[in-house]
Amino acid sequence: MPATVLVRELTADDLDAAWDLGRFAFGSDSQRPPQASVEAPGRTRYGAFDDTGRLVGKAVDLHHDQWWSGRAVPAADVAGVAVAPEARGRGVARAMLTALLRGAHERGAAISALYPTVAAPYRACGWETAGVLRTVNLATAALPRHRPAARLAVRAGTPADLPAVAALYERVTRHRNGMLTRRGELFDAPDRGLPGDGLTLVEDDGDLVGYATWRRGLGYGADSVLTVDEALAVTAEAARELVGVLGSWASVAPTLRLCPLDGDAVSAHLPLESAREHERDLWMHRPVDVAHAVGARGWPAHVRGAVDFHLTDPLAEWNTGTWRLAVADGAAELTRVSGEADLRLEVRGFALLYAGAAHARSVAQAGLLHHSPDVDPAALDLLGAGGPAHLLDYF
Structure with missing residues (x-):
């Protein structure tokens, strides 16, 4: 009961x-x-x-x-x-x-994400798995080394550099989907010190083009680990420089531990084929307000189309109903329409599509999108046109 x-x-x-x-x-x-x-x-x-x-x-x-x-x-x-x-x-x-x-x-x-310890209770409330935050171990000695670029400068960061670090994080993440902006009251801590033990900066003619925050850990034997909380860059040269600096720890920290961001500049220079998974944190996604979720986000400028669907959301009745999704010129709108729709979507299916975690046919095969045999569900792929979502923050 x-x-x-x-x-x-x-x-x-x-x-x-x-x-x-x-x-x-x-x-x-x-x-x-x-x-x-x-x-x-x-x-x-x-x-x-x-x-x-x-x-x-x-x-x-x-x-x-x-x-x-x-x-x-x-x-x-x-x-x-x-x-x-x-x-x-x-x-x-x-x-x-x-x-x-x-x-x-x-x-x-408009939207919601969470990291579950067990997924079933959240699925019952409309959240669905959309991605994984991976923490991997790499042999530090396996990181590629190269001759440093003459125009790049590498130095230790100070608290005065944190605004520039935040600006570079935004350059890397704002065109992606799902990443926290790290703005607002939760991130407005006054008099912040350096995150972790150290901050390494790569600059090009005085402009920040890459950074890594790290924790040294204990010891210098075979089990010593250098934990890189974040390593991001906006040029290939800066990424190579960062990876080279991290690789220089090989003699005292044989293992490098980090969370790679799929498709970013630094990951492109890491030997991820030899990575060993240390930890994986599943994350789930859900709309809070579907109309706001669609209207507030950016959309690919080349995508254009419209599709009607009926959405069922038992916990958020304001989302339930028949909707028309229209996408054009880098924006989208979700408006209520009368009558029924051939495509009947459950809120977990909406979450999968919105986050780019699955195609409509897969959502239908999972039982989260319903349609008659003569209807092609692929029209709802329009909802996931922005590509897959990622998270780099654990909360």
Whole structure:
């Protein structure tokens, strides 16, 4: 039987109980950090309370923006979902996620992503798997070395360089789909220090063209690891320079650990054929408001077309109905139309198509798109015309 719970936004008085619930769920250190008991901007925390007033579930809506083909789309990215063991399997998570979606819709969010510990409960609420954030190990000695380009300068970065680093990150990511903009209250930390232990910069005539942030780790023996939190570049020469600098650690850090970004300049110079997977974090996607999700993002300028479909979304009734998607001149619009449609799409299927994670025929084979035998579902490939989405941030 579903539990009877009250779901509401958490207040400062609830934060200690929320931290304890998360600590038990995720096996965190028992020492509570000071920030755990302080309300933070850029997020909305939800809690589920049983009929005795005990907190039995929590979830956080992170007020992110994501890049979609050059335009920032407001997102409600979900983190910290936990349910007390005595309340699991009773509909608590579904009640919280329903409230979170409604609140996100009211504040203007268009889309949502999350990293699940288990996918089934989120699938039941309309999210679908759309990609994987991979962490791989490479033999540092296998990284290619080359003669440095004369016009490039390599130096250690300082906190004063962080605005330029943020600008380069944006140059790499804004034309992609799904990547966080790293703007807004969650990223506006005053007096930030360097991320990790070090920041390596590559400059071309004074302009930043590549960077790597890294953590040295312990020791210098066979098990020593250099963890590269991020390595991005906007030219092939800068990418080669970065890879060469990282390769210079081979004598004291035999293993290089990083999250490669598919198709970027740095990955093109890494020996990924010899990479060993260290960790993989599945991520899932969902629309919060389908009309806003379509209208807010960028679209390929060469794509043009229209298609009608009926969408079913049990948790977000404002998405349910018959829609016409029209794409032209780098923009798109989703408008309600009357009557039925030959293509009947479930919200998880919409998520797959929007994120470029599957073609319409595959979505139909998965049972998330329904049509009569004489109808070609490929018309809905228009919804995924922007290409596959990626994430480089874990939350």
